[in-house]
Amino acid sequence: MSIKLYGDPGSGSLRRVTAAAAVMGVDIERINVDLFKGESHTLEFLNLNPHGLTPVLQDGDTVIWETSAINLYLATKASPDLNLLGRTEAERFEVLQWMFWSGEQWRVFSTFLFNEWAGKTLMGKPPTDAVVELSMGNIRSAATVLDAHLASRKFIVGEAVTLADIDIAAPFSQYQRTGAPFDEFPNLMAWHQRLLDTVPAWAATRDEVERRMAGVLDDLG
Ligand SMILES: N[C@@H](CCC(=O)N[C@@H](CS)C(=O)NCC(=O)O)C(=O)O
Incomplete structure (x- = not known):
């Protein structure tokens, strides 16, 4: 099945x-x-x-x-043998740590910004400035720590891609639309480019998101 x-x-x-x-x-x-x-x-x-x-x-x-x-x-x-959860027990808990952090402290603020974009672009609603300000501030604080973490690392945990990278990279999917200030953080940008360059599925799925969003905007006229 x-x-x-x-x-x-x-x-x-x-x-x-x-x-x-x-x-x-x-x-x-x-x-x-x-x-x-x-x-x-x-x-x-x-x-x-x-x-x-x-x-x-x-x-x-x-x-x-x-x-x-x-x-x-x-x-x-x-796929239990593939190590997307880390290669050792210590790495596994580190992967979980970043995944939980990503859900509570990271992605949610880009979701708020995306909802603001969708409200404005798709429904003609005015932006809620307080939401945008709160989200940008929280993204900047979190990205400062991420950027320092990534200064000496290729991936979030260990030497290869894990679920932590995928969870933390997710807000880049709507980044052009949300205007999240990721480009203020060079190590974060370099890490995301590395994912696009070395994980073919990350690049292919970005293209799928872009095709779909272009279709949504086309339908709006
Ligand atoms: N925390 C959830 C977030 C899921 C989520 O926000 N999904 C959005 C699409 S990215 C959705 O289905 N939205 C539909 C709606 O709000 O009506 C997860 O990680 O799965």
């Missing part, structure tokens, strides 16, 4: 799974959920994830939402 993955190709969260699955060589069956038509809020979809958020993974009777949990599932069950 195939592993199904529900999501919208314009989503940076979906990209975290499609990129990780490609790195792991795990086959997934993609099921499109058009977020710009509200398809994650249908009764049918809410049965999969009552929060109305994508991506969602379905593997037989197992249904998992939250991207990091999905990637941990794939790395543990479908």
Whole structure:
């Protein structure tokens, strides 16, 4: 039975799974959920994830939402030998540390900025300046620490790409639209370029996000 993955190709969260699955060589069956038509809020979809958020993974009777949990599932069950969770026990906990940090202290502020962009661009709403200011400030504080961490490292943990890199790189998926101030941080930018250059799935999935977002904007006219 195939592993199904529900999501919208314009989503940076979906990209975290499609990129990780490609790195792991795990086959997934993609099921499109058009977020710009509200398809994650249908009764049918809410049965999969009552929060109305994508991506969602379905593997037989197992249904998992939250991207990091999905990637941990794939790395543990479908591709346990690939080390996307780190090569040693110490690395594994370091990978988890950065993944949790990414969810609480990092990605969320780019999500706020993306929502501001979407509100303004797709719905003609004025920006909420306080949200933009709070998000930019938090991104700058977090990126200062990340930039120092990356000054002497090629990847977030150890010598190779892990799920920590994928989680932390996710906000770059919408970076041109959100205007997050990543380019103030040279080591962060160099690390992200390294991911694009050395992890083909990270570059391929970026192109998929861009094609989808261009289509969304084209449809708007
Ligand atoms: N913390 C969640 C975030 C998921 C998320 O924000 N998904 C967005 C797409 S990137 C979504 O499905 N939004 C639909 C909506 O808000 O209606 C995760 O990591 O999976």
